Amino acid sequence: MNNLKKLKVLLSLSALFGLLLVLPASPTNADDKIKIGAICSLSGPAAGFGKPYCDAFKAYVKVWNTRGGSKGKKIELAILDDETNGVTAVNAFRRHAGDKDIDFIWLAISSNSTLSVKPLASEAKIPIVSGGAADAIGIPADPYLFKVAPGTKAFGEALMAWAQKQGIKSIATITATDAYGQSEKNNIKAHASKFGIKVLAQETFALSDTNFNAQLIRIRNSKPDLVFSGATGGPAILVFKQYKQLRLSPPLSLSQGAINRAFFKAIGGPKAANGILMATNQGTLGSEIGGVAGQEYAKLEKALGHSAMIFNTFGWDHGLVTEWAFNNSDGSREGVRAALDKIKEIEAINGPFNYKPDNHIGQDSRGLRVAIMKGGKFVLADKLPGK
Amino acid sequence: MFDFATFSQFLLSGLTTGCIYALVALGFVLCANVSGVLNFAQGEFVVYGGLVAVSLIGFGAPTLLAVMGAVFVGGLLGLIQERLTLEPVRHSPAFIQITVTLGVSVLLRGLALIIWGKDPLAMPAFGGMDGVFEFAGAILPWQNLWVWVTTALLMVVMFWFLKFTRAGCAVRACSINLHAARLMGINTERMSTLVFAASGALGALGGAVIAPIALALWSSGLDYGLKGFIGAVIGGFRSPGLAVLGGLGIGVAELMAAGYVSSGAKDMIVYLVLLIYLLIRGGVFARGRAALLTGESS
Numbered sequence: 243m244n245n246l247k248k249l250k251v252l253l254s255l256s257a258l259f260g261l262l263l264v265l266p267a268s269p270t271n272a273d274d275k276i277k278i279g280a281i282c283s284l285s286g287p288a289a290g291f292g293k294p295y296c297d298a299f300k301a302y303v304k305v306w307n308t309r310g311g312s313k314g315k316k317i318e319l320a321i322l323d324d325e326t327n328g329v330t331a332v333n334a335f336r337r338h339a340g341d342k343d344i345d346f347i348w349l350a351i352s353s354n355s356t357l358s359v360k361p362l363a364s365e366a367k368i369p370i371v372s373g374g375a376a377d378a379i380g381i382p383a384d385p386y387l388f389k390v391a392p393g394t395k396a397f398g399e400a401l402m403a404w405a406q407k408q409g410i411k412s413i414a415t416i417t418a419t420d421a422y423g424q425s426e427k428n429n430i431k432a433h434a435s436k437f438g439i440k441v442l443a444q445e446t447f448a449l450s451d452t453n454f455n456a457q458l459i460r461i462r463n464s465k466p467d468l469v470f471s472g473a474t475g476g477p478a479i480l481v482f483k484q485y486k487q488l489r490l491s492p493p494l495s496l497s498q499g500a501i502n503r504a505f506f507k508a509i510g511g512p513k514a515a516n517g518i519l520m521a522t523n524q525g526t527l528g529s530e531i532g533g534v535a536g537q538e539y540a541k542l543e544k545a546l547g548h549s550a551m552i553f554n555t556f557g558w559d560h561g562l563v564t565e566w567a568f569n570n571s572d573g574s575r576e577g578v579r580a581a582l583d584k585i586k587e588i589e590a591i592n593g594p595f596n597y598k599p600d601n602h603i604g605q606d607s608r609g610l611r612v613a614i615m616k617g618g619k620f621v622l623a624d625k626l627p628g629k
Numbered sequence: 630m631f632d633f634a635t636f637s638q639f640l641l642s643g644l645t646t647g648c649i650y651a652l653v654a655l656g657f658v659l660c661a662n663v664s665g666v667l668n669f670a671q672g673e674f675v676v677y678g679g680l681v682a683v684s685l686i687g688f689g690a691p692t693l694l695a696v697m698g699a700v701f702v703g704g705l706l707g708l709i710q711e712r713l714t715l716e717p718v719r720h721s722p723a724f725i726q727i728t729v730t731l732g733v734s735v736l737l738r739g740l741a742l743i744i745w746g747k748d749p750l751a752m753p754a755f756g757g758m759d760g761v762f763e764f765a766g767a768i769l770p771w772q773n774l775w776v777w778v779t780t781a782l783l784m785v786v787m788f789w790f791l792k793f794t795r796a797g798c799a800v801r802a803c804s805i806n807l808h809a810a811r812l813m814g815i816n817t818e819r820m821s822t823l824v825f826a827a828s829g830a831l832g833a834l835g836g837a838v839i840a841p842i843a844l845a846l847w848s849s850g851l852d853y854g855l856k857g858f859i860g861a862v863i864g865g866f867r868s869p870g871l872a873v874l875g876g877l878g879i880g881v882a883e884l885m886a887a888g889y890v891s892s893g894a895k896d897m898i899v900y901l902v903l904l905i906y907l908l909i910r911g912g913v914f915a916r917g918r919a920a921l922l923t924g925e926s927s
Contacts, residue, residue: 284747285742285746285747286747286848287747287848289747289748290747290748419893445892446892446893447892448895448896450848450849450851450852451895452646452842452843452844452849452852453642453643453645453646453843453883453884455638455639455642455643455884455888456639456642456884456885456887456888456892456895457887457892459635459638459639459888460888460892463632463635475749476749476844476846479749479751479844480843480844487761487768487769487770488638488768489761489768504748504749507748507751508748508749508750508751508844509751510751
C-alpha cells in the first residue's frame with residue numbers, strides 16, 4: 243500500500259515536472275486575453291493606406307470584444323509604427339515577436355517592409371497576417387506568414403481581362419522603382435501579353451520625385467489605348483495632376499494603393515477624379531457588393547462610424563481570418579498557425595479566403611472588379627470612359 | 630525624330646524644378662562662403678516654406694501673407710540654427726560643424742512630421758490660376774510663371790544686395806577672406822547670422838512657390854537639399870551666380886535624362902555629371918597635387 247501511494251506521488255510529481263518542461267516550448271498567453279501586436283505604417287509614404295488599415299484593426303477588435311472575444315478571452319491590440327521603413331519594421335516585429343504575451347501579429351505595412359520581415363517569421367514562430375500587394379509575401383509560403391490583400395498578379399489579370407473585353411489593344415505604365423512598383427510593372431506586362439495587349443511604354447520614377455513630365459510625355463508619345471499608374475502617396479497625386487495638365491487623352495487606371503482621403507483632398511475632391519479606372523477589390527464598391535461581403539462591409543462602416551475605404555476593408559478582413567483561426571484552434575501560436583493553413587472558402591469583404599501550405603496569398607481574382615469613378619464614387623465599370 | 634514640343638516641355642518643366650534647386654544652391658554658397666559651413670539643413674527650409682504657406686492659407690490668410698509668413702519662418706529657422714547650433718561650435722573642426730547641420734536637418738524633418746503629419750499637402754495656385762498655358766509647344770501650369778518670376782526677382786535682389794549695399798559688401802568681404810574682413814572691422818559673426826537667415830528665407834520662399842506644383846511634404850527636404858548641393862558644387866561653391874546656374878542646370882539635366890535616355894536613369898545621369906565634373910575640377914587632368922585644405926575659410 244505504502245509503495246502504491248509512493249508510486250502515485252512519484253507519478254504525479256513526474257507529470258507536474260513534465261508539464262513545467264513542456265509549457266515554455268509552446269508559449270501562450272496564459273492570461274484571460276489574446277494580445278495582437280500590430281505594425282502599421284502610420285508615417286512615411288505608406289501611411290496613406292497604413293492608417294486606414296489600423297483604424298479597421300481597432301474597429302474590428304472593438305466589435306470582436308463586444309461579442310465576448312474568442313472563447314471568453316478579450317482581445318487586446320498593441321500598435322507600433324514602422325514609419326514606412328524596412329529596418330524599423332523589422333525592429334518592431336522583433337519587439338512584438340519577443341513579447342511572450344503577444345499571440346499574433348498583424349502587418350499593415352508596405353510590401354517592401356513585409357518582405358523584410360518575412361525571413362524572420364519562421365524564426366519567431368508566431369503567426370502573422372499581413373497586407374501588402376506583392377505576391378512574394380504569400381508565395382513561396384512561409385509557414386507563419388499569411389497574406390490578406392490580393393496579390394498584384396490578380397489585379398493585373400482583372401484589369402487586362404476587362405481591357406480586352408473593352409477592345410483595348412495597347413497599354414503604357416508608370417510605376418515606382420521600389421519592389422511594389424516593379425512587381426506591378428512586371429505583372430501588367432505578363433498579363434497584357436496573355437490577353438493580347440501590347441505594352442508600348444513602361445516608365446518608372448523614384449519615390450521622392452515630384453516632376454513626372456518626362457515620364458508622361460514619353461507615355462503620351464507612345465500613344466497607348468490605356469495608361470496604368472502604379473503610383474501611391476504623393477507621387478500618385480502628382481502623376482494624376484500632371485496627367486490632367488498635360489492633357490493626356492487615354493483613360494487612366496490607378497493602382498488602388500493610390501486611392502485614399504489624402505489623394506482626394508489633394509486633387510480637389512472625389513469628383514475631380516471622375517473617369518478614373520481602378521481594378522479593385524469588391525470592398526471598394528461598398529453596398530453594391532451584396533451577399534456576405536456586403537454584410538461585413540456594413541458592419542465595418544458601423545464600427546468605424548464613417549464610410550469605409552478599401553484599406554479599411556483589408557483591415558477588417560485581417561480580423562475575420564484571425565477570429566476564425568482562434569475560434570478553430572487551441573489558441574496557441576502553433577495551433578492558430580495550423581488553423582490558418584486549413585482555411586477554405588472563408589467569406590470576407592474582399593472575396594473568399596483559401597490558404598494552402600504552398601500558397602498563403604489568400605484571395606484570388608473572384609473578389610476583384612474594375613471600377614470607374616462616377617459622381618465622386620467608384621461604381622462598376624461596364625465600359626471605357628467617354629464611350 | 631526631334632520633336633520641339635517635347636524638348637520644350639522637358640526644358641521648361643526642368644527649369645521650374647531647377648529654380649528651387651538654384652535657391653537651395655544659393656543658400657549653400659552663401660553659408661559656406663561666409664561661415665565656412667556646408668549647411669545640410671538647406672533643403673528643410675524649402676519644406677517648411679511650403680508647409681507654413683499651406684497652413685496659413687488653411688487658416689484663411691491671403692496668399693501673399695501666407696508666403697510672407699513662410700519666408701519669415703524660414704528666415705527665423707536659419708537664424709535660430711546659426712545662433713543656437715553653429716555659434717557654439719564655430720571654432721570646432723569643419724566635420725563637427727557639418728555634422729551639426731545634418732543633425733538640424735534630421736530634427737527639422739522630425740518636427741515637420743509631428744506638426745503636419747505624413748500626408749502631402751496641396752496648395753492652391755497663386756491668384757487662383759489653376760489652369761495651364763502653352764508656350765513654345767510646352768503645356769505648363771500658370772504656377773510655373775510664378776516660380777520663374779520669383780526666382781528671377783530674387784536673383785536681381787541678391788545681385789543688387791551683394792554689389793551695392795554695405796551689408797552685401799561685407800558679406801562678399803567675408804567670403805574673400807574672413808580674417809581680413811574681421812581686421813577691417815566687419816562683424817563676421819553677425820554676417821554669418823545674416824546669411825543663414827537669408828538662406829532660410831530664400832529656401833522657404835522657394836518652398837512656398839513650388840508647393841502648388843509639387844505639394845508640401847515633410848520628407849521632401851532631402852531631395853531638394855541634395856540636388857541643390859550638387860548645383861552648388863557644380864557652381865564651384867564660390868559664385869552665387871554660378872550656383873544658381875548649377876541648380877538650374879541640374880533641374881533641366883534630370884528632366885532631359887528622364888525624357889531622352891530613360892526615366893530610370895535620371896538620378897544616375899545627374900550624379901554621373903557631378904562625378905565627371907568633380908574628377909575634372911579635382912585634378913584628373915592636373916599635374917601634381919593641391920595642398921590639403923585645413924577647413925578654414927579662405
